[in-house]
Amino acid sequence: MSAPQNFHVVSSPAHFQDLLSQDLNRISLINFWAPWAAPCAQMNEVVLELSRKYSELLVLQVEAEEQQDITESFEVEAVPSFIILRGHTLLGRISGADASGLTTSIAAALRPASSVQPKSYSNAQPAPPDTETPAQLEERIKDLMTKERVMLFMKGVPDAPRCGFSRKTVGILRDHGVPFGSFDILSDESVRQGMKVINNWPTFPQLIVNGEFVGGLDIIQEMIENGEFDEIVVGKAH
Incomplete structure (x- = not known):
């Protein structure tokens, strides 16, 4: 039809x-x-x-x-x-x-x-009053960053990424046989904004290795070209 x-x-x-x-x-x-x-x-x-x-x-x-x-x-x-x-x-x-x-x-x-009145729709319930202090948020983010030796903070999940940069980064990690954990930053606005501040990086995905910020997709691609990816990411992942 x-x-x-x-x-x-x-x-x-x-x-x-x-x-x-x-x-x-x-x-x-x-x-x-x-x-x-x-x-x-x-x-x-x-x-x-x-x-x-x-x-x-x-x-x-x-x-x-x-x-x-x-x-x-x-x-x-x-x-x-x-x-x-x-x-x-x-x-x-x-x-x-x-x-x-x-x-x-x-x-x-x-x-x-x-x-009809202009209105925004959301699947989420109204957020409870924000009781998390900046220090508590930073502690929670750093805990998330060390959940696995390699952590990817992305939009969506590895099997269902929700932006092209996240999809490409997942593909790179899988192609290189790197085991990794992930966190969907679209599911938690506090973590999303906090990551930008803690890592001084405004966009996602963000790749974390051994609790340390490595970079976004552009940096990952540069690291592959100059050989640093195998040394820093693949080497530390196994």
């Missing part, structure tokens, strides 16, 4: 803006996906079904790594991710393969305009 007329594969930022600007009162669903992320395959089917069910919904498929300008403009850091708009107004943001949450959010957004 072919895709319905309201379903569009975005080919460029100009194409994206043209589609969005045709009707600024229309509800749009933007699906940020990647072909290598298994959860995206399931969610792509959900999105296609939503486009068939709701002909008034504008559905835009954005391959996250192919359309980086669009991805960055919405601050999307992991796939699958979904943005719900009315014109250019953000109504909702959903991260992860939450078919039920996405379906419910679209149904709510398509109700009469008077009942």
Whole structure:
């Protein structure tokens, strides 16, 4: 069955803006996906079904790594991710393969305009009052950093990474036979922000060996080229 007329594969930022600007009162669903992320395959089917069910919904498929300008403009850091708009107004943001949450959010957004208020959606329950002190957080992070001799702080988990850099780093470690533990920084915002400070490194993934920060993907690739990876990472891993 072919895709319905309201379903569009975005080919460029100009194409994206043209589609969005045709009707600024229309509800749009933007699906940020990647072909290598298994959860995206399931969610792509959900999105296609939503486009068939709701002909008034504008559905835009954005391959996250192919359309980086669009991805960055919405601050999307992991796939699958979904943005719900009315014109250019953000109504909702959903991260992860939450078919039920996405379906419910679209149904709510398509109700009469008077009942729709800009809102962010999350699978998580409201966070309890933050009682963790900076010192306690640092201690917890350092404990995580030494759980295994090689630890990868990444987006997602090794068998289901949620960003291309994390996927590539997992591939490198596995290709070199390096046993490693991992931590999904998307699951804990405190750890995510704390790692940036402790290691003075703003992005993920972050590779830790024997409790010490080694680097991100670019540094890992440089280490492979100059031979340091086998000495520092592979050597210390066994």
